[in-house]
Amino acid sequence: MNMFLRSLIERLIRTGNLTVIDHKGRSASFGDQSGKRVTVAIHSAHAERAITFDPVLALPESYMNGEIDVLEGDLLDLLEVIYKNAPTLDVGAFWTRMADGFRHGLRRLQQFNTTERARRNVRRHYDLSRELYRLFLDTDLQYSCAYFARPDMTLEKAQLAKKRHLAAKLALRPGQTVLDIGCGFGGLGLYLARNLDVDVLGITLSEEQLAIATERAQQEGLEDRAHFELRDYRKLGERFDRIVSVGMFEHVGVNHYRAFFDKCATILKPDGVMMLHSIGRSGPPSATTPFIRKHIFPGGYIPALSEVLPAIERSGLEVTDVEILRLHYADTLKHWRQRFLANRDRIREIYDERFCRMWEFYLAGSEAGFRWQDLMVFQIQLTRRNDTLPITRDYIGVAEDRLADADEHRPHSPPATPTRKRTTS
Template identity: 65%
Template sequence: MNVLLQRIFAKLVRTGNLTVTGPDGVPHRFGDGSGEPVHMLIRTRRAERAITFDPTLAVPEAYMDGEMDIVEGNIFGFMRIAFQNLGNGTVDAAWSRAIEGLRVALRRFQQVNTAARAKRNVERHYDLSGDLYRLFLDSDMQYSCAYFANPEMTLEEAQTAKKAHIAAKMRLKPGQSVLDIGSGWGGLGLYLARSFEAQVLGVTLSSEQHAVATERAHQEGLDSHVHFEIRDYRDLVERFDRIVSVGMFEHVGVNHYRTFFDTVAKRLKPDGVMVLHSIGRFGPPTATSAFIRKYIFPGGYIPALSEVLPAIEKAGLMVADVEVLRLHYAETLKHWSKRFAANRDKAKAIYDERFCRMWEFYLAASEAAFRWQDLMVFQIQITHRNDTLPLTRDYIGKCEKALAMHEMAHRTAEPTTKAGRKRTVGDKE
């Protein structure tokens, strides 16, 4: 292993138990020996040089290409050591700082998400085979942070709790109109229609997700309540009682925050409520990970709250409530990683070995970032007026309990006709 890379590892890894073997076959040990051992094998000189000068991109690329492997432990263990040691002030390589500074400076150019470009970006990730996502998501195909109201929840239970938590914050009433921006595979829209008989319009830019969501609505007999369209949020002209967006704001781009919230202000009725659920960061604004931007979410960006709140204010909207979900996404990703590993051969049959290695790195690095870096999830409740919602948050817990009972009844009861519909949440006794 070259001397420069040895120095970088020696400065970075002060805690943990990391062994790195370079192309010369000589192992080097770093850290204080604590924790589970991880052994990283760099197979080629090319990978060694790339990792030396741009590790944030070169490490995942070398792993994807088989030029780097973890021969003891796993990628998650390696990311744990890396992230737990980052920020300790020991790494001061000028070129590393320069590369990261350039990425921050260029982030606005990388996030010019026009309608056409936004659709291409979505197709790169969300139009992958639905069969792939079925291998690791819950049965409702929720591809966003779950809500672990208690740590013993299954993934399915936590995703249902997430939908209930969001619905409760929306203060939704039976029959109201709902806009779901970034409706995914339709699970949230169907849940709101089922629980409240809401009139839901879900918009997405993914053809794959649109097809699945539309078929699900038909199978559940909810066609008259839920409609999904391939449509950019900027093209909407209708007004709605409620607006919700889950896991879509990360794809808007910092250049378009004002447009996004101006659109919300126009589309939300005067007494309406919006709930925005998005990945965010505790720290100040920065750049998207080079690996994530290149291979996973092109055009994506994780905002700091300091970037989001001013755009809401300038749109003339009010922030009624902000909740930060800290480790919920780490737990979600832990479940996804286990399910993906259990179905890895099926994923390889759909794509190939390189794709599987890329996906493994993506899931492991994401979980590690939520556990040991500055990532979190925020939910912002937005209104036009300060008297739209009750004075205290007690109504949220009450609604969640009612929704849990309703969901249990839905799972056990026989289907009913429209004439004999079951009571929806929010109906008066």
Template identity: 60%
Template sequence: MRFGDGTGEPVHIVIHTRKAERAIALDPSLGFPEAYMDGELDFIEGNPLEFLRIAYQNMGLSAAHSITMRVNEGARKLFRRLQQINLPGKSRENVHHHYDLSGDLYRLFLDDDMQYSCAYFPRPDATLEEAQLAKKQHIAAKLDLKPGQKVLDIGSGWGGMGLFLARNFNVDVLGVTLSTEQLTVSNQRAADQHLDNRARFEFADYRALKGPFDRIVSVGMFEHVGLNHYRTFFEKCAELLSDDGVMLLHTIGRSYVPAPTAAFIRKYIFPGGYIPSLSEVMPAIEKSGLIVTDIEILRLHYAETLKAWRERFMAKRDQVVKIYDERFARMWEFYLAGSEASFRWQEMVNFQIQLSKQRETLPLTRDYMFEAERQLTTGTRPAFSDAAE
């Protein structure tokens, strides 16, 4: 069967089994990637990203067009809260599923600092390393940091953000993670960089922490909180934050109406994960006592980040197969392509939400952000005084 007028880039797929045909017809959002993972579907021309471009550009933002798709998506939306009961034990299990994969896998496609979240591209030709450094600078500028402050990093990953803040702002950082793999790497990096007197990392759930902290930063963790727990999250952050404190939340979000997590992502990549619309986040913030002081929407930055990851992953795909197997490599190939497609042609964006407890905590204009970012990018930050150290 042929579709289109022949003017676009050709994508040629072959479905090998009747089982795959039925699965795709009944539930394409899950059946298609599963068929690809299992080798029951192959690409003769093109690849998953090019296929998804055709699909998304022809379906628009609302992808559930057939009756079957509408029924499936309706059921997933109805039961999405049941899929996100992320109590502490379940949260640890969900994190282990994805973040405790072999560190060798992530080193194949991430930047040198192991940043596994949306980069910030100050110019179109920036490298992944430049864009990830720019992301850390961009976030740090919004925190309005002062030497000697106590900083909490919720969901600290492999430690890159916490170490960056400790090194450049002379602050004391506590990073918390539920990944044993990330914890080991983070503390080893702190020791290797002689920053273990300024940055330490612990295996802890944010709900068990005690404050206060002058600053809180959370990058790429909120996606795992779950819709049921938004109010708990922000109320706990308000409790942990000092009266004159500042928080910066960086998370994936939707620019469209709320929708359930993609079935493939929920089943194979991020169990318990959920991507919110801004309308789902704001009510929880308003009830927590925190004040929204700034919101920025990053639009295509994650699409470019994922493009870089996917290209690096595909260049070393043979090594992925050696670490795991062919089915795993296909699963991750589809995950990276599908994620890039959702940011490039669907409704996915990133939110950066700045919060405080008091109106007067931060300067009246945003000039302080621009100046701090300029100093970081040009290397002109003032040296710390002996008193501050």
């Protein structure tokens, strides 16, 4: 192992039990040997050099390319050792600090998400094979943080609880119009239309999501209550009683926060309510990790609340409730990762080994970020008037209980049907 990489690991790993085997078969141990033993093998000098100069990008890329393997423990165990030691790292290597500073300086350029660029970015991730998503998501294809009201919940029940939680905060009344910005595979919109007697317009930039959501509405006979379109939020002109957006704000980009909330304020009726559900960070503003930006979510960014709230204030919308979901997404990702690994052979048939390793790191890295770093999920409730909603939060629990009781006696919607096999470009 080159002396620079060894020095970097020695400075980082103070606790834990990490063994690294270099490309020549030489072994070195790091940490205080406490906890679970994790052994990593680096198979090439190229990977050693790359990790030395840019570990944040090179570690996941080396794993993705088969230049690194975890021989004892698993990927999540390795990331636990790294992330639990990261806060104790006093001075990183000069070149790694330079790389991080460079990325932070470029983040606004990287998030310049015009309408066409946003569409391309979305298609990179969400227009993958439908079968892929069915192999690791719940049966309703909810691709966002679940709500574990109880720790023993199944993924399906926790995702259903998430939909109830959002519906309760929207304070819906029969006959109202609802806009779902970034509707995903249609599960939330269909739930609202089916269970709360409202008219839903779901918009997405993903053709695959649009096709699935439309098929599901037709299968359930809900075409007259739930309609889905391929549209950008900036092109909307209609007005709505309610707006909900789940897992889409991460793709807006910090340059466009003001435009996003200004548009929402314009199309939300005077007595309307909006719910924004998004991944966020509890720490200060940062930059998207280079692996995620390059390989998973181009143009994506996880905001700090200090970046979001000023844009809301300038739009004229009023914040009426903020809830922070801390470990809910870590537990959601744990379920996704377990299901992904259980179906890994089939996923490799759809794509290839490199794709599987890329997504393994994405899922494990995301779970680790919510468990041991500063990632969380925020739900912000917004109105245009301060007298739109009750002055206590009691109505939320009452509505959730009512919906839960109804869900117990209602058959669930059918899962989405499979589609053609796709391959990556």
